[in-house]
Amino acid sequence: MVTVSTSNEAYHHGSLREALVAAGMEALDGLDGKEVSLRELARKVGVSPTAVYRHFPDKQALVEALASEGLAMLGAAQAEAATKVGGGALGFAETGRAYVRFALAHPALFRLMYTQGNPVEHDVSGDPAGRLLQKMTRELSSNIEDADRLALQAWSIAHGIAMLMLDGRIPADDALIDRLLNTENLFRVQGRSSEESP
C-alpha cells in the first residue's frame, strides 16, 4: 500500500494516475531483474486491476509514463551535476558520470527508460537528458555536425558503460567509470589504425 501524497483514499477524485506512477517508481527501486506488474501496482494502490485501464490504454502506456518520469529525473541529475562544476567542458564530462551513476542507482528504471520508453525515434524533443546533451555539445563544438557526432559518441560510451555494468559484464566500480569515460588514450589507437589503412 502506497500512501498517496494528499488525501489518503481520494480516488474517484483523479489522483489514481499519479498514485499508480508513484507506486511504479517505488516498485522499480528494489527489483532489477524482474519487471513491474500492472496487477501488483493496482494492489499497492488499493484498487482493482481493471481500474488502471481508466487512466492508461494498456500496460505499455503505464510503463511509458514511468519511463518519461525517469528521463526527467535523469535530465535533472545531469543538469545539477554539470552546473555544480561550473558547466563548460568540465560540466560536460560530469554529465557522463551522472548518467552512469543514475543507471547504477536506479537499475530497473534505467533499463525500462531505454528499452520500453517511447522510442523518441531520433527526435530529442521529448527527452530532457537528450536535450541537455545536444545543448552542451553544440556549445563545445565549432560546427553542428561535429557537435552532433560528439553527442552521439558521448552518449554511446556512457550508455555502454552503464549497460555493461548493470548486466554484470563489468565491475560496477566508481573509479572504473572515470577511467573509462576518460578517452584520451583512444586517439593513439585510432591513429595507428589509420596508418595501416591503405
Add this chain to the structure above:
Amino acid sequence: MVTVSTSNEAYHHGSLREALVAAGMEALDGLDGKEVSLRELARKVGVSPTAVYRHFPDKQALVEALASEGLAMLGAAQAEAATKVGGGALGFAETGRAYVRFALAHPALFRLMYTQGNPVEHDVSGDPAGRLLQKMTRELSSNIEDADRLALQAWSIAHGIAMLMLDGRIPADDALIDRLLNTENLFRVQGRSSEESP
C-alpha cells in the same frame, strides 16, 4: 514445427535439448520486443511443455543456453571480420563494426545475450567475444593495464551504439556506425576538459 537436423522425430533419443535450442534461435529471429516463451518452443518442437524440464532446470537455463550459443556466433563473426582485413589494429576496428552489425542483425538474441545470459561476472573465460577482445587489445598495447582499459572502452562504445540503435534512440544506419566508432575527435574535447580542470 522445427525439423530437427538428423532423424525427424527421434525424441526419446537425446535430441530434444538441441532441438529446443535450435527452435529458440529460430524463434528469436523475427521477434524483437517480445520475449521467447518456453511453451511456444515446446510447441514448435512438438513436445509437452513439461518435457523441457528434463533438459533444463528452468526457463532461465534454456535462455542461457541460447545466450551462450549467441556469444559463440558473435565471437565467430568478429574473428572472421578481423582476419578478413588482415588482423592488427585494422582488424581490431573491424571487430567493433562486426559487434554492432551482429546486434542489428539479431536484435532479440543480442539483447538476450547481455541481459539474460550468465553474467560471466567479470570473468571472460566463458565468452568467446570477450576472449577475442582481450587478445586483440593486449596485442595492440604495450602493457596489460592499458590493454584492458582499451578493451573495456572499445566494448562500451560498441555496446552503447548497438543498444541505442536497437532501442531506436539512434538511427540504425551503417554509415553512422563507422562515424561513431571512429573516435579521433574525442581527443580534442578531452584535452579541453583537462585544460579547464584546476
Add this chain to the structure above:
DNA sequence: GCCTCTATGTTTACAGCGTTCACTTTAGGC
C-alpha cells in the same frame, strides 16, 4: 528372450499475468 530400471516423456493442476466485458458506484451539472 524376458524383466526390470531409469531416462524421458505426458497429464493435470496451480498461481500469476494482461486484458475484455458487463456491471455498479460515485460526483457534479442542470
Add this chain to the structure above:
DNA sequence: GCCTAAAGTGAACGCTGTAAACATAGAGGC
C-alpha cells in the same frame, strides 16, 4: 434532487512458468 458521464468492480479468458503424479520406451543384466 435527478441524470449522466466518469471511475471503479468482478468474473472470465487465454496466456505464462512450474510442480507433482503418472506413463512409456529402450538398454542392460540374467
